[in-house]
Amino acid sequence: MCNTIKQLFKTNTILINKKILVKGWVKHKRINKLKTFLIINDGSTIKNLQIILEKEDKTINLGVYLKIKGRLVFSKGKKQTLELVANHIKIYGIFKSKDLQNTILQPKKHSYKKLREQSYLRFRTNFFSSIMRIRHNVSYLIHKYFNNNGFYYIHTPIITNYDTEGSSNLFKVTTFKTNDLKSDFFGENAYLTVSGQMHGESAALGLRKIYTFGPVFRAEQSKTPRHLAEFWMVEPEIAFFNLKNNMFLAEEFIKYIIKNILILSKDDIESLDKTNIIFKNLTNILKQEFKRIQYSQVIRILIKNGYDINWGQDINYEHEKFLVESYFKAPIIIFNYPIDIKPFYMRKNKDKTTVAAMDIIFPNVGEIIGGSQREERYDILLSQIKYFKLNSTILEWYINTRRFSTVPHSGFGLGFDRLVQFITNMKNIKEVIPFPRSINKIYT
Amino acid sequence: MCNTIKQLFKTNTILINKKILVKGWVKHKRINKLKTFLIINDGSTIKNLQIILEKEDKTINLGVYLKIKGRLVFSKGKKQTLELVANHIKIYGIFKSKDLQNTILQPKKHSYKKLREQSYLRFRTNFFSSIMRIRHNVSYLIHKYFNNNGFYYIHTPIITNYDTEGSSNLFKVTTFKTNDLKSDFFGENAYLTVSGQMHGESAALGLRKIYTFGPVFRAEQSKTPRHLAEFWMVEPEIAFFNLKNNMFLAEEFIKYIIKNILILSKDDIESLDKTNIIFKNLTNILKQEFKRIQYSQVIRILIKNGYDINWGQDINYEHEKFLVESYFKAPIIIFNYPIDIKPFYMRKNKDKTTVAAMDIIFPNVGEIIGGSQREERYDILLSQIKYFKLNSTILEWYINTRRFSTVPHSGFGLGFDRLVQFITNMKNIKEVIPFPRSINKIYT
Numbered sequence: 001m002c003n004t005i006k007q008l009f010k011t012n013t014i015l016i017n018k019k020i021l022v023k024g025w026v027k028h029k030r031i032n033k034l035k036t037f038l039i040i041n042d043g044s045t046i047k048n049l050q051i052i053l054e055k056e057d058k059t060i061n062l063g064v065y066l067k068i069k070g071r072l073v074f075s076k077g078k079k080q081t082l083e084l085v086a087n088h089i090k091i092y093g094i095f096k097s098k099d100l101q102n103t104i105l106q107p108k109k110h111s112y113k114k115l116r117e118q119s120y121l122r123f124r125t126n127f128f129s130s131i132m133r134i135r136h137n138v139s140y141l142i143h144k145y146f147n148n149n150g151f152y153y154i155h156t157p158i159i160t161n162y163d164t165e166g167s168s169n170l171f172k173v174t175t176f177k178t179n180d181l182k183s184d185f186f187g188e189n190a191y192l193t194v195s196g197q198m199h200g201e202s203a204a205l206g207l208r209k210i211y212t213f214g215p216v217f218r219a220e221q222s223k224t225p226r227h228l229a230e231f232w233m234v235e236p237e238i239a240f241f242n243l244k245n246n247m248f249l250a251e252e253f254i255k256y257i258i259k260n261i262l263i264l265s266k267d268d269i270e271s272l273d274k275t276n277i278i279f280k281n282l283t284n285i286l287k288q289e290f291k292r293i294q295y296s297q298v299i300r301i302l303i304k305n306g307y308d309i310n311w312g313q314d315i316n317y318e319h320e321k322f323l324v325e326s327y328f329k330a331p332i333i334i335f336n337y338p339i340d341i342k343p344f345y346m347r348k349n350k351d352k353t354t355v356a357a358m359d360i361i362f363p364n365v366g367e368i369i370g371g372s373q374r375e376e377r378y379d380i381l382l383s384q385i386k387y388f389k390l391n392s393t394i395l396e397w398y399i400n401t402r403r404f405s406t407v408p409h410s411g412f413g414l415g416f417d418r419l420v421q422f423i424t425n426m427k428n429i430k431e432v433i434p435f436p437r438s439i440n441k442i443y444t
Numbered sequence: 445m446c447n448t449i450k451q452l453f454k455t456n457t458i459l460i461n462k463k464i465l466v467k468g469w470v471k472h473k474r475i476n477k478l479k480t481f482l483i484i485n486d487g488s489t490i491k492n493l494q495i496i497l498e499k500e501d502k503t504i505n506l507g508v509y510l511k512i513k514g515r516l517v518f519s520k521g522k523k524q525t526l527e528l529v530a531n532h533i534k535i536y537g538i539f540k541s542k543d544l545q546n547t548i549l550q551p552k553k554h555s556y557k558k559l560r561e562q563s564y565l566r567f568r569t570n571f572f573s574s575i576m577r578i579r580h581n582v583s584y585l586i587h588k589y590f591n592n593n594g595f596y597y598i599h600t601p602i603i604t605n606y607d608t609e610g611s612s613n614l615f616k617v618t619t620f621k622t623n624d625l626k627s628d629f630f631g632e633n634a635y636l637t638v639s640g641q642m643h644g645e646s647a648a649l650g651l652r653k654i655y656t657f658g659p660v661f662r663a664e665q666s667k668t669p670r671h672l673a674e675f676w677m678v679e680p681e682i683a684f685f686n687l688k689n690n691m692f693l694a695e696e697f698i699k700y701i702i703k704n705i706l707i708l709s710k711d712d713i714e715s716l717d718k719t720n721i722i723f724k725n726l727t728n729i730l731k732q733e734f735k736r737i738q739y740s741q742v743i744r745i746l747i748k749n750g751y752d753i754n755w756g757q758d759i760n761y762e763h764e765k766f767l768v769e770s771y772f773k774a775p776i777i778i779f780n781y782p783i784d785i786k787p788f789y790m791r792k793n794k795d796k797t798t799v800a801a802m803d804i805i806f807p808n809v810g811e812i813i814g815g816s817q818r819e820e821r822y823d824i825l826l827s828q829i830k831y832f833k834l835n836s837t838i839l840e841w842y843i844n845t846r847r848f849s850t851v852p853h854s855g856f857g858l859g860f861d862r863l864v865q866f867i868t869n870m871k872n873i874k875e876v877i878p879f880p881r882s883i884n885k886i887y888t
Contacts, residue, residue: 002684004594004652023652023684025849043651043683044594065851067684093820093850105848120643120841121848123650132651136596143587150448150488152580157879158602158636158659159615159674161886171603171617171629173636175663185615185663185673187884192602192617199564199879199888206567207576208448208467208487214659215602219619219629229629230603239487240446240467240511376537397564397888404549404565405469406537407509435601435643440631442605444643444841 004044008072008082015072022049022084025065025124028107031056040066043123046130046271050075050083057089063105063124065092112431119435119443130268131432135420137264141257142213142234142416151209151236156196158215161188162394169219170194171229192217195413196235198345201374202401204237204409211236213416221439225428226317226365228417230437237411243347243356243373246410247333250360250369251290254414258282261423269424278425281363290360291332298334301327312338320361334359344388345398346372347408348380358412365422371412378402448488452516452526459516466493466528469509469568472551475500484510487567490574490715494519494527501533507549507568509536556875563879563887574712575876579864581708585701586657586678586860595653595680600640602659605632606838613663614638615673636661639857640679642789645818646845648681648853655680657860665883669872670761670809672861674881681855687791687800687817690854691777694804694813695734698858702726705867713868722869725807728774734804735776742778745771756782764810778803788832789842790816791852792824802856809866815856822846 002021024042031037036053038060051068060066070086077083100106104118104125115122122128146153159173171192175185184190196212203210212235220227236249262269262282269278299311302319305327309319315334324332335358336349346355356373375381381402385392392399420432430436435443446465468486475481480497482504495512504510514530521527544550548562548569559566566572590597603617615636619629628634640656647654656679664671680693706713706726713722743755746763749771753763759778768776779802780793790799804813819825825846829836836843864876874880879887 006594025851043596044653061849064849065683092852093822093846095822095847095849100848103848118841120646120845121650123647125650129650132598132647133596135599136591139597140587140591143584147580147584150450152487152577153583154576154878155579155659155676157674157881157886159661159881159886171619173615173617175615185883186881186886188886190886202564203567203576203878206487206565206569206573215599217603230601232599239509378537378539401564402537403539404544404547405505405508405539407469408536434598434647437601437603437630439629442601442603442630442632442634444605 005040005042005047005049006044008049009045009047016074018072019069020072020084021067021069023065023067024049026060026062029060029062031058036060038066040068041126041129043129046126046133046267050077051086051089052083053086053089059094060089060091061095061097062107063100064094066090067092112428116430116436116443123434126271128431130271131420131424131426132434133268134261134265134424135432137261138257138416138420138423139213141260141264142211145253145256146209146211146236149209151211151238152203152207154196154200154203154207154210154212155214156193156199156203156212156235158193159186159190160193161186161190162198169221171217171219194218195233197237197411197413198398200235200237200411201409202398204239204411205401205407208239209236210238223439225430226418226421228429228433228436228438231418231429231433232416234414234416235411237409239407239409241373241410242408243335243358243410246371246373246412247290247292247335247358250358250371250412250414251333254360254369254419255286257419258285258423272424278423281425282423285331285362288330291328291330293328293332293334295334295337295354298323312340314341317366320366324361324363331363332361334361342372344384344390345374345381347375347377348384356410362422364425365418367415368418368422369412369414371410373408373410376402376406376408378406449484449486449491449493450488452493453489453491460518462516463513464516464528465511465513467509467511468493470504470506473504473506475502480504482510484512485570485573487573490570490577490711494521495530495533496527497530497533503538504533504535505539505541506551507544508538510534511536556872560874560880560887567878570715572875574715575864575868575870576878577712578705578709578868579876581705582701582860582864582867583657585704585708586655589697589700590653590655590680593653595655595682596647596651598640598644598647598651598654598656599658600637600643600647600656600679602637603630603634604637605630605634606642613665615661615663638662639677641681641855641857642842644679644681644855645853646842648683648855649845649851652684653680653682667883669874670862670865672873672877672880672882675862675873675877676860678858678860679855681853683851683853685817685854686852687779687802687854690815690817690856691734691736691779691802694802694815694856694858695777698804698813698863699730701863702729702867716868722867725869726867729806732774735772735774737772737776737778739778739781739798742767756784758785761810764805768805768807775807776805778805786816788828788834789818789825791819792828800854804856806866808869809862811859812862812866813856813858815854817852817854820846820850820852822850 024040028039036057038051067090069088070084173190336354337357360369362368468484472483480501482495511534513532514528519527617634660677780798781801800817806812
């Protein structure tokens with residue numbers, strides 16, 4: 001039987017002095033007093049296993065994959081608790097050490113940019129394998145939270161014929177050989193989705209509580225360290241739910257993730273967290289209630305503090321940084337935004353100038369969640385579509401979700417990659433997704 | 445506190461005679477002896493709750509959303525075990541009953557095609573809400589299986605610059621305003637992915653066991669009831685793994701899903717399964733080992749049984765049907781296919797005419813899993829790329845995953861929607877995905 005290194009460290013006492021089989025690749029090698037010491041890793045954990053070979057071995061290269069049979073013993077050294085005294089080693093795929101010269105597999109410090117440029121080898125580094133295991137655990141916690149709370153996972157479509165966010169930063173999907181739209185694959189304009197929300201709404205009106213978790217796309221020209229052209233979004237949508245319920249859910253949900261990732265990914269977080277900043281960031285989120293504050297009040301605070309902004313204007317990243325990191329020193333939920341700076345589907349408030357929108361702003365990464373109560377009233381939805389001069393023919397199906405009975409419902413979108421970026425405290429979001437896509441660049 | 449109907453049926457004895465609050469929509473209404481009887485559903489379960497209103501009510505329409513306060517009691521009737529004696533009802537979004545006339549919400553039998561054409565209302569029907577809850581549970585079981593077995597979830601990219609399957613049925617992704625490729629968003633050709641496998645391989649070589657679960661795309665012209673232009677695929681990939689291991693994993697994995705879906709989705713399966721055929725299909729998969737059979741032997745069997753086929757030709761859906769439903773009467777795993785009918789990356793066998801490929805064929809739906817041991821040997825991979833006349837420049841990164849050490853690894857792809865189609869015994873795969881995409885048609 002073959003054990004992963006993770007399993008060995010979990011069940012070590014039972015296996016001590018037993019013959020075991022492990023597989024992994026060489027992270028470090030040293031020869032001393034007729035013995036060869038190999039440090040191997042197998043990707044299952046950040047922890048390495050030391051292998052002791054009772055002879056000098058000059059054939060085993062750094063980076064090479066091995067199958068090792070041997071006896072598990074407690075280590076006499078200080079750092080490792082377990083080691084394997086090998087009696088048989090199989091070497092896979094020998095290569096020349098000098099081939100490593102220009103790769104990120106060479107054992108030295110590499111820049112994030114260089115690591116990214118060899119994204120297909122990044123998985124073999126300590127840094128990136130930790131990020132990937134954390135990313136996995138965050139994904140799994142998301143599914144677990146929603147499943148445990150009675151939400152159903154809906155696969156909303158990737159190819160759509162409408163721009164939900166009205167951003168017009170759309171990718172077109174085509175099999176064009178001619179310029180005749182009717183002869184194209186779908187016989188109409190097709191785009192990559194920017195959000196699963198509208199489809200999610202129609203699902204929530206039949207299943208009550210649903211969530212999506214899938215890729216979305218923005219053909220944004222910007223090159224900020226917080227944006228990707230392709231990223232993963234989580235979008236719960238709930239019937240019989242108002243903005244207040246929505247804020248409560250969003251806060252509970254994100255705290256659940258952070259509380260549990262500290263436990264589940266302890267080893268990997270510690271490995272990334274040389275200065276204890278990650279631990280501080282995460283526990284800071286847990287120990288306080290997110291401040292709820294109306295957009296109008298935010299504008300008053302910004303003006304009072306010397307910012308050049310008027311009611312009706314968008315709050316930008318600079319403002320967010322000031323509010324969260326200097327003024328409130330806590331995550332905040334800004335709600336009730338002016339109608340004109342939010343999409344048409346948000347629910348009009350009684351004041352007739354604002355909508356029931358909410359954005360959650362985090363330190364370091366800015367907006368992490370955006371949501372709203374949706375306009376469920378048929379007549380008002382129609383008048384909003386008119387007001388924003390939108391195409392009511394292509395929106396007919398969406399309008400119809402309010403026509404044959406209707407109910408208050410709400411939901412939000414969480415930028416999954418940005419959450420992982422926050423959790424791992426990476427400066428650039430490209431460090432937390434396997435193969436980043438952004439303008440002018442497809443990383444293999 | 446508001447309970448879902450699912451919760452009520454789970455915890456009924458504690459709540460009997462308590463005041464409770466439920467929300468849902470009206471599936472059926474009848475007035476009798478000065479009382480109004482409403483059957484409501486809230487999407488949390490296929491089970492309905494009967495509401496008793498101690499007066500005649502003519503304002504409540506079929507389909508309308510309600511909030512109901514009342515007292516939970518055991519039913520005196522035969523079918524329902526619980527009912528709610530209402531003392532307060534709030535009605536949301538009243539509408540005119542005649543508006544329902546052309547919709548699938550009208551209480552009568554509708555064709556699958558009509559249901560599909562109003563996909564945004566389909567979630568409110570018994571049939572489709574059952575399918576969606578089953579689909580959710582299958583998804584969740586997939587994540588649970590892999591998580592429990594030490595696999596890490598990897599988000600492989602949707603936008604790629606290469607056609608993994610060599611099918612050339614690719615969708616192009618563009619922001620074109622001009623015809624100059626360099627001024628397009630990515631500055632090079634970009635397509636929608638057909639498989640996450642190649643990227644998954646590079647991840648498995650650093651994390652040992654990974655899986656993907658995401659959308660893939662085929663611009664196929666065919667209109668069969670088993671194909672979609674956009675569908676979800678599950679692709680595990682494992683280092684230190686050969687074809688035999690791969691077959692074992694695939695069989696164990698799919699049996700885990702089927703065994704557990706019978707428990708988790710009992711109510712919804714029973715509701716769909718009027719003739720007990722689903723229960724029979726699923727238990728049939730569980731009670732026997734999948735037959736492993738080499739491609740060459742399959743060809744001999746087909747020829748013996750009068751089929752016009754030669755060694756080297758592809759096995760088609762008709763052949764698969766015969767093998768699984770008539771000849772073996774069991775799911776089969778066909779392995780060791782001729783080199784020329786499989787992609788370049790599959791591992792060349794010692795006979796030099798076949799590769800270590802495997803396809804799992806199921807009754808009703810045909811191929812449900814396709815996988816292989818991958819060619820890990822650097823020189824042979826290069827010669828295969830030459831043999832198939834592929835572009836080795838664009839494949840350089842992939843070739844490099846074998847250059848700096850290499851190890852045997854394997855994986856497979858499961859068509860997720862096709863698995864749900866098999867489990868729910870639907871004739872058309874369009875009945876199991878919320879918003880199907882196929883040639884000439886974007887359902888909302």
